[in-house]
Amino acid sequence: MAPIVVYAHMYAGTRSAASIILPTNVLDKRYLVSTYKQATNGIVENEEAKSQFSVIATEDNTKIRITLRKNGVLSGSIYEVALLKSGDIYQYQDDQDLTGSEIESIPDGVNQCKRVAVFSGSSALHIPDTETATGTSLDPLYQECYPTNSWGLNYFITPFRGKDKAIFRIMAQQDGTTIAYNNKVKTLNKGEFFESNSLDDPLPVQIQSLNKKPIAVTQFAYTQIQDQGVGDPEMIILNASEQNIKDVTVFLSPKKAIIDQNINVIIKNTGISSFKINGSLPKASFNQIGNTGYSYLQENFPNVTSILSVKMSSYSGFNAFCYGFGENESYGYSAGTNVKDLNQFIEVKNPNAAVKFPATCKGTPFNLSITLPYKPTKLQWDFKGNADLGANPPALQNPDGSPLKPAEIIKSVIDPTMDLYVYKLTSPYTFTQAGLYNINVIVVNPTSNNCNGEQFINYDIEVFDAPSVDFTIDSVGCNYGPIKFIAKTITDQKVVKYLWNFDASVLDTTTTNITTKTFPTAGLKVARVQAITEIGCLSPVFKKDYELFPLPTGDFTIDKPFVRVIL
CATH class of the missing domain: 2.60.40.10 (Immunoglobulins)
Structure with a gap:
């Protein structure tokens, strides 16, 4: 089965928003949502303007725990919701900014924690929230949230092409998170965020977690009347540098009245020469971001009259986001991401590889390993009957039920104090045909947290044709x-x-x-x-x-x- 990428795009008269849609195998069990301050409460211009989030079950018998934050402050009691069927949705709306609210999947006494998808934003608002001019337009905010296990340590905020302004927020996943940007340092606790803008902190800007605690960064566009050119409020949840990609296909759309289409790309300077758009060099030039070793591109796509598919590729990993502006209208979304749990992952290792990349080639031997943040008491590989991989290796389990001894212990890239445990299959494997092949690893996690027990870790091995x-x-x-x-x-x-x-x-x-x-x-x-x-x-x-x-x-x-x- 060939891999696909999915995006959602909603549009109507002066109402537009878009988001990347994450595959279920990268979803997880814990999220902190991103929204924004509501310009007003209740009915505005015949619309119900609310900050909001939605939680979607991917399996039957899912139970979630919700901790609300309103305007940055913990609010009310923690409560739980049962989602009995796969596809069931729980939605919450409020007149106040819900950024930092936490959603966790928890066991229900019989079933273990289940993966969920989370979307957040606003039904309608102005940006900034102080905008009250008569006739000022509203726009929805709509993004799928990334699970907290995929947050990173390094981000770059780049300006929207043709705009003078942007707002950005930095949110902490853990207490005592120290953040550096523009020679400034801030400390945040779990769920707290700091907001700034391009007037106080000119873009581009690098944002780093100094003490290796993961963070999330969100970028916002202003209401049209507050900035130059056409456009409207927009929210884009950015990708960390650690979650870069080397190949992605995105879309640009003129619907409903978008006239200015753009893609921003952030890449290491060493990767600029290999970066291609639809197989050709970009028309715009890359701009260096200080002495960070990174540069950014603002590529404009004029005369887009129908939905346009755009393929980007590079030998070096890059991050990107797409956006479009029209009269009182905008949309924007993250242009694909390598959503990877940086503490728990399956790895394809090729002895000839010069870089780490989750893929192999037809006819090239490779080894498989899994890295975990704990020592499991049981580990079982499931090759799904693949003829090239052959029979499943025997399950690993000590007779006394004690934790399994790892082949290697390494340090987490996002928390140098954390040990990670690597379990390797010693036999090499080779695929005879290119394609996408799914495997599972079933592990038993003995650690005393709410989601202990059996875990199913899913992985797609991408196999390219040999050169x-x-x-x-x-x-x-x-x-x-x-x-x-x-x-x-x-x-x-x-x-x-x-x-x-x-x-x-x-x-x-x-x-x-x-x-x-x-x-x-x-x-x-x-x-x-x-x-x-x-x-x-x-x-x-x-x-x-x-x-x-x-x-x-x-x-x-x-x-x-x-x-x-x-x-």
Whole structure:
């Protein structure tokens, strides 16, 4: 089954909003919602203007616990809600800003914690909330929230193209979170947030969690009357630098009256040269973000008259968001994300890989491992009957029920004080066909939290076609000096290494596609080459026979020697 990406886009007269829709296998059990201050309460311009969030069950018999915050302050008693059927929705609305409200999936005494999806925003508002001008337009806010286990430590806020202003908020997941931005430092507790704007803190700006506690960052656009050009209120939940992507397809839409379409991209400076939009270099230029090592792009797409599909790719990971403005109308959304629990994940490891990437190639051996924030008492791999992977490995479980010993202990990238436990399958695996293959790992978590017990960890292994390679020979055909060999590859991936073989016992390795070879003798020669991509994919060996002729030899004789004397 080929992978897909899903976005939602709602639109009507001067009402528009959009969001990425997360696949169920990356959803989790805990969320903190993002909304905004309501301009007014109750009925506004014949609309009910409310801050809101919705929780959707992905499985039957789901139970959730809700802790409300209103205008940044904990409010009321914690309460619980049962969602009996998959697809059941609980929605909450209020006249006050609900940012920082917490939703947790909890066990119900019989069933363990179930994954849920959470959406948040507003039915209608002005931004800023002080805007009261007659005839000022309203717009909804609508975003799917990221689970807290996917929050990161580093973010970049970049300006909307054609706008002078933007608002941003930084929210903490844990108590005592220390945040740095624009040479300023703030400390926040769980669910608290700090708000600033581009007038007080000019964009672009880097935001970092100094003490490695995950944070969420949200960017807002102003009501049209409060900024230059056309547009309206918009909210985009940004992606952390740690959750970057290398390939994504997004959409741009003129509905209902959008006339200004844009995509912002944040990427490491080293990745700029490989970044492509629909296979070509962007038309706009990248702008460096100080001395951070990152740059950002604002790419405009003029004359969009129907829904436009846009593919972005790079050898280096990037973050992006899409947005459009019209007369009293706007939409915006995160352009895909690698939503990964940074403390719990399955990893595809290729010994030839130069970077970590959750994929492999047809015909390339790889190893599987799982990293967990606890030592399980049971671990079982489920390959779903895949013929290439073969039978499921035996379940791991100690006779006395004690925790399993890991193959390796590493530190969390988001909390250096936390140990993570790595469990590896020792046998290598190889896929014979490209595609997307699903596997599960079932583990028993013995730790004393509300969601202990059996966990199902789902993972899709993406398998690419292997690269192909050949080469040409730059030679006069004679055994005279160094001979140049020039490799050519066909692949969408970045090639990082070439393995050349001119002698059965000698292997030459190059990082460029050109090498030279000097042969001591003439005669029939055999050359072989393999290409290795950055994710460790190996091309089949390309072989070519060629003949080097000996250099011609010359001699001369004097037939009739004579001497000519000129007086």
